[in-house]
Amino acid sequence: MVNNIYSKKVIEHFQNPHNYGKIKNANGIGEEGSLVCGDVMRLYIKVGKNEIIEDVSFETMGCAAAIASSSVMTDLIKGKTIKQALKINNNDVIKKLGSLPSVKIHCSLLAIDALRAAINDYLSKKTK
Amino acid sequence: MTRKSKKIYFDYAATTPVDPRVIKVMLPYLGKKFGNTMSIHSFGQDAKIALEKSREQVADLIGAKVNEIIFTSSATESNNLALKGVAFANKNKGKHIIISQIEHPCIIESSNWLEKQGFKITRLPVDKYGLVSPLDVKKAIRKDTILVSIMHANNEIGTIEPIEKIGKICRQKKVYFHTDAAQSFGKIPIDVNKMNIDLLAASSHKMYGPKGAACLFVREGVKIEPLLHGGGQEMGLRGSTVNVPAIVGFARACEICEKEMEKESRRLTKLGNKLIKNVLKIENSHLNGHPTKRLFNNANFWFSFIEGESLIIQLDLLGIAVSTGSACSSMKLEPSSVLLAIGLKPQEAHGSLRISLGRWTKEKDIDYFLKVLPKIIKKLREISPYGK
Numbered sequence: 001m002v003n004n005i006y007s008k009k010v011i012e013h014f015q016n017p018h019n020y021g022k023i024k025n026a027n028g029i030g031e032e033g034s035l036v037c038g039d040v041m042r043l044y045i046k047v048g049k050n051e052i053i054e055d056v057s058f059e060t061m062g063c064a065a066a067i068a069s070s071s072v073m074t075d076l077i078k079g080k081t082i083k084q085a086l087k088i089n090n091n092d093v094i095k096k097l098g099s100l101p102s103v104k105i106h107c108s109l110l111a112i113d114a115l116r117a118a119i120n121d122y123l124s125k126k127t128k
Numbered sequence: 129m130t131r132k133s134k135k136i137y138f139d140y141a142a143t144t145p146v147d148p149r150v151i152k153v154m155l156p157y158l159g160k161k162f163g164n165t166m167s168i169h170s171f172g173q174d175a176k177i178a179l180e181k182s183r184e185q186v187a188d189l190i191g192a193k194v195n196e197i198i199f200t201s202s203a204t205e206s207n208n209l210a211l212k213g214v215a216f217a218n219k220n221k222g223k224h225i226i227i228s229q230i231e232h233p234c235i236i237e238s239s240n241w242l243e244k245q246g247f248k249i250t251r252l253p254v255d256k257y258g259l260v261s262p263l264d265v266k267k268a269i270r271k272d273t274i275l276v277s278i279m280h281a282n283n284e285i286g287t288i289e290p291i292e293k294i295g296k297i298c299r300q301k302k303v304y305f306h307t308d309a310a311q312s313f314g315k316i317p318i319d320v321n322k323m324n325i326d327l328l329a330a331s332s333h334k335m336y337g338p339k340g341a342a343c344l345f346v347r348e349g350v351k352i353e354p355l356l357h358g359g360g361q362e363m364g365l366r367g368s369t370v371n372v373p374a375i376v377g378f379a380r381a382c383e384i385c386e387k388e389m390e391k392e393s394r395r396l397t398k399l400g401n402k403l404i405k406n407v408l409k410i411e412n413s414h415l416n417g418h419p420t421k422r423l424f425n426n427a428n429f430w431f432s433f434i435e436g437e438s439l440i441i442q443l444d445l446l447g448i449a450v451s452t453g454s455a456c457s458s459m460k461l462e463p464s465s466v467l468l469a470i471g472l473k474p475q476e477a478h479g480s481l482r483i484s485l486g487r488w489t490k491e492k493d494i495d496y497f498l499k500v501l502p503k504i505i506k507k508l509r510e511i512s513p514y515g516k
Binding site: 005015016021031037039041042047060061062064066067 | 437474495
């Protein structure tokens with residue numbers, strides 16, 4: 001079955017998303033989006049030694065593009081340092097997905113926003 | 129649509145395949161009988177005879193007179209003609225028009241446009257089932273009201289409006305009553321006289337006829353201006369060379385619907401009830417629209433904690449075609465205004481699913497759908513932050 005709206009990669013990640021659910025011992029949690037808009041993404045990160053993101057997971061309520069963007073983003077940041085993760089932007093997410101329809105670009109931004117929120121949460125807890 | 133393939137089409141409210149019996153009667157008019165109805169030679173006259181016979185068949189379905197049927201190209205065109213045509217022909221009498229908040233976009237947008245031209249529009253709210261109150265209509269009618277336009281059955285949630293009562297009120301108040309019957313035409317009985325309808329829009333492609341044919345019933349004596357000025361076709365109300373093959377098909381589709389209406393409505397009511405009963409067994413699932421005053425082929429639900437577009441794509445990947453009122457599936461990124469009008473919160477409207485059944489829906493299709501739907505919802509809820 002071919003879907004004309006989404007790329008093959010989007011459908012792959014949508015059908016079999018990587019790293020979804022909750023992780024234990026997350027030390028950074030970020031949530032972005034709004035229920036009103038129909039897209040909410042929650043990201044859990046476990047940052048370990050040398051500021052490396054050792055584990056990551058997401059929970060997303062949203063369209064296929066939002067779920068696929070979340071999945072790809074978790075792949076992109078797993079094993080990276082916080083500094084490296086902060087350099088990732090939504091174009092990297094889109095590139096990994098092959099493409100996104102123009103009305104769905106905001107889904108890739110949502111993933112990046114959730115990532116930054118999770119990192120901020122981690123950093124703010126650390127300084128306390 | 130190939131009925132032999134494993135694909136399941138549950139989007140008959142969007143459009144229907146053309147019945148093979150309809151295609152059969154259309155073919156000669158695409159070939160040998162290609163004439164222009166305005167020509168006086170035999171080619172033209174053959175086409176003209178077919179056109180007028182079609183007009184009889186369509187009129188027959190709703191108890192109209194032959195000269196009260198104007199053929200158009202789409203329900204959108206018919207509704208535009210009804211609103212703008214009546215507005216401009218009666219603007220000296222008044223400039224007030226009443227519609228409901230859950231009309232099809234072609235009525236909403238025509239009204240918005242008329243408002244810019246100086247007409248006054250009242251948009252009546254609906255209750256939680258999507259019903260317009262006849263009393264609200266009565267109260268909203270003013271001295272300068274020229275038209276009330278309330279749809280017969282809603283395209284998203286299938287709610288059937290009390291148009292007979294509304295029509296009666298309009299008749300008493302001497303205000304024209306128009307109804308958009310695109311979803312109900314050919315499915316449930318319509319009698320324009322009994323229901324006090326002055327104008328009615330219907331479309332061929334929602335009832336197993338071809339796209340490109342539709343009609344507007346205009347009661348004798350109703351003052352209306354054309355939108356398309358031209359060669360005088362359709363009693364001067366719609367200039368354009370007549371699309372004879374599509375209209376012949378539309379008329380045949382009407383005949384078939386009329387003949388099979390009772391049987392088909394019984395069959396699909398049974399399937400629809402089975403569908404609704406079993407879908408509601410899924411935790412946190414809700415029916416949109418009225419439990420009984422609904423089109424028998426429509427079922428609209430919303431599911432908590434998930435978003436409708438992802439549900440549709442999952443079903444599509446399994447070969448099942450359905451529809452949603454979620455913003456994520458629309459170009460505007462706004463949730464369905466119909467679902468908001470019946471009181472759903474945006475997040476609830478995002479999780480909506482419309483299933484519409486039709487002539488080729490089989491019980492085994494419903495069974496398959498009922499088998500896969502709970503699994504898909506479960507998976508999407510596992511991914512969702514709220515689903516657990």
